[in-house]
Amino acid sequence: MAELSDRTRRNAGDAYQLDRSAGRLQVLEHHARDPMVKVQSLTFRYPNGATVFEGFDWHVERGQVWAVIGSSGCGKTTLLMLLAGLLRPSAGQVWVDNKPLSRPRPRTGLILQDYGLLPWATVWRNAALGLDIRAFYGPDGIHAPADENLEDRDERVAYWLKRLGINHLAQRYPHQISGGQRQRTAIARTLALRPDLLLMDEPFGALDAPTRQDLQQLTLQLCQEQNLTAVIVTHNIEEALYVGQHVLVLGQPPQRTARVVQSPRTSTVDWEETRRSSEMQRLVEELTDLIGDEGHEMA
Ligand SMILES: Nc1ncnc2c1ncn2[C@@H]1O[C@H](COP(=O)(O)OP(=O)(O)OP(=O)(O)O)[C@@H](O)[C@H]1O
Ligand SMILES: [Mg+2]
Numbered sequence: 001m002a003e004l005s006d007r008t009r010r011n012a013g014d015a016y017q018l019d020r021s022a023g024r025l026q027v028l029e030h031h032a033r034d035p036m037v038k039v040q041s042l043t044f045r046y047p048n049g050a051t052v053f054e055g056f057d058w059h060v061e062r063g064q065v066w067a068v069i070g071s072s073g074c075g076k077t078t079l080l081m082l083l084a085g086l087l088r089p090s091a092g093q094v095w096v097d098n099k100p101l102s103r104p105r106p107r108t109g110l111i112l113q114d115y116g117l118l119p120w121a122t123v124w125r126n127a128a129l130g131l132d133i134r135a136f137y138g139p140d141g142i143h144a145p146a147d148e149n150l151e152d153r154d155e156r157v158a159y160w161l162k163r164l165g166i167n168h169l170a171q172r173y174p175h176q177i178s179g180g181q182r183q184r185t186a187i188a189r190t191l192a193l194r195p196d197l198l199l200m201d202e203p204f205g206a207l208d209a210p211t212r213q214d215l216q217q218l219t220l221q222l223c224q225e226q227n228l229t230a231v232i233v234t235h236n237i238e239e240a241l242y243v244g245q246h247v248l249v250l251g252q253p254p255q256r257t258a259r260v261v262q263s264p265r266t267s268t269v270d271w272e273e274t275r276r277s278s279e280m281q282r283l284v285e286e287l288t289d290l291i292g293d294e295g296h297e298m299a
Contacts, residue, residue, distance in 0.1 A: 038059045041093070044090050060229060063229055064245055067234055068233045068247075070249065080233060115186040117186060119175060130192060131192055166184045202233050238284070241263045247262075264277065
């Protein structure tokens with residue numbers, strides 16, 4: 001156990017605990033380099049259902065954007081629910097931000113397949129919903145982060161509606177806006193909660209190609225800007241390679257090993273160029289083989 005100077009104590013990312021008996025600070029762990037998500041020997045089966053994961057290990061470093069791909073029924077949504085703390089492992093453990101996950105955590109943002117908008121609420125109220133719920137419970141560390149300050153609630157909603165380009169639709173209802181605009185509303189609602197981990201289940205699946213591209217780009221830009229760690233589920237191979245720096249490929253369940261493919265996308269090379277490259281063709285073929293034909297639907 002080491003005596004620590006103030007400067008050492010302020011080092012970003014280290015976790016400290018005051019050892020009261022010794023009156024000294026003890027370095028518990030250096031979690032700056034620890035993964036944001038750690039899935040350890042995960043086994044999961046639905047009651048009376050098939051085993052979806054068995055002894056599965058996987059981790060996601062802080063700030064990484066991952067795509068998860070696999071055919072229908074392979075366990076993509078189940079994995080997101082486990083990462084969100086909405087399902088509990090049958091065995092093994094999921095860690096998020098160095099803590100074993102025992103319930104949903106307020107800093108995890110989850111966007112479900114159908115966006116989860118309330119049909120009777122306006123775009124504004126839908127975008128404000130998460131903050132309203134936090135205001136209802138107060139900063140209890142369970143429903144809202146313990147350091148949450150909601151005084152700027154309206155400004156936060158206004159900022160995110162503007163940032164997502166839907167501020168002019170604030171008084172409309174979900175049935176009066178397009179699918180892409182609904183998805184933007186769901187993203188605004190989630191980002192207004194200032195998550196550090198973003199989980200998205202097929203966020204662009206129901207959109208036409210240009211809208212889809214716009215939102216893929218915007219999502220990547222926001223992840224970078226907000227320094228988010230993100231896990232994005234998709235059925236689409238090209239989308240996986242575009243949005244994910246790393247792609248987790250799930251085969252037929254049960255999932256026992258994490259098969260990972262690195263995307264050829266870089267910030268310096270134009271995506272159109274990458275798309276046409278022979279490496280990309282090879283990767284698409286490799287991914288098609290790994291997941292079966294169902295996953296092969298190019299945008
Ligand atoms: N509540 C449940 N009870 C029992 N089995 C379930 C339940 N939910 C999902 N399953 C089963 O678990 C497996 C994985 O389902 P999951 O929803 O995670 O698949 P998915 O990869 O998200 O599929 P899709 O691409 O169609 O959304 C499937 O075989 C499914 O039938
Ligand atoms: Mg699913």
